[in-house]
Amino acid sequence: MLFASRPEQSSVVSVDQVNENLRQFWRLRRHAEDEQPTLADQYIAEPGITPLDSNKTFVGPNGTYYDERWRFMEWRGRSRSWNWAAALSFGGWLAYRKMYASALLYLAWLGLLLGLAVNGVALWLLAPALPVAALALGSYGNALYLAHFRRAALRAAQSDGQHEDRLAALARAGGTSRFAVTVMVVAGLGLAGAVIWLTDWMRGGIDLSY
Numbered sequence: 001m002l003f004a005s006r007p008e009q010s011s012v013v014s015v016d017q018v019n020e021n022l023r024q025f026w027r028l029r030r031h032a033e034d035e036q037p038t039l040a041d042q043y044i045a046e047p048g049i050t051p052l053d054s055n056k057t058f059v060g061p062n063g064t065y066y067d068e069r070w071r072f073m074e075w076r077g078r079s080r081s082w083n084w085a086a087a088l089s090f091g092g093w094l095a096y097r098k099m100y101a102s103a104l105l106y107l108a109w110l111g112l113l114l115g116l117a118v119n120g121v122a123l124w125l126l127a128p129a130l131p132v133a134a135l136a137l138g139s140y141g142n143a144l145y146l147a148h149f150r151r152a153a154l155r156a157a158q159s160d161g162q163h164e165d166r167l168a169a170l171a172r173a174g175g176t177s178r179f180a181v182t183v184m185v186v187a188g189l190g191l192a193g194a195v196i197w198l199t200d201w202m203r204g205g206i207d208l209s210y
Helices: 002-034 039-043 052-059 063-076 084-088 092-096 100-118 129-158 163-173 178-202
Strands: none
Touching: 052 063, 052 129, 052 163, 063 129, 084 092, 084 129, 092 100, 092 129, 092 178, 100 129, 100 178, 129 163
């Protein structure tokens, strides 16, 4: 009787386990159907879009680093990952990576801080703004660059020509530019001089009557 009852008990447990596994399977399937698409799914939603693997073509130097960072963000569902170059370059990394609109905004923000400083705002109130900006750029620089890459890849994919032509367009849109960094530094110095000159002029320190 002892040996006869064991198969019967084992059979009942096995059926329950199968039913439970089936229930879990259908729950997971329904969850997967309702789940939002990943970055990669959104990116290749349109036919002909260059796949995410082409990011190395766009990035150029350090392509492997950004490939790993972007995949890490996608797999973990994160919107940020740390980038030291973005954090410590005072906006120069934005120009270096050809994110010109963001670089101009950062430059204008620095000009605003300088304008407040020369107009009497206490430095202890303005000084924390620089590390806060560095922290923000370091935390979200990779996400900002990923968005820049996806916009460029979308434009390249929607352009005419063969696949090789699209990759060439993607490479031209990306890469790096030391010249842009130089221009940003010169523009920053010019902006600083203009802010100081304008402040002195508004205070009556510069006579323009002659």
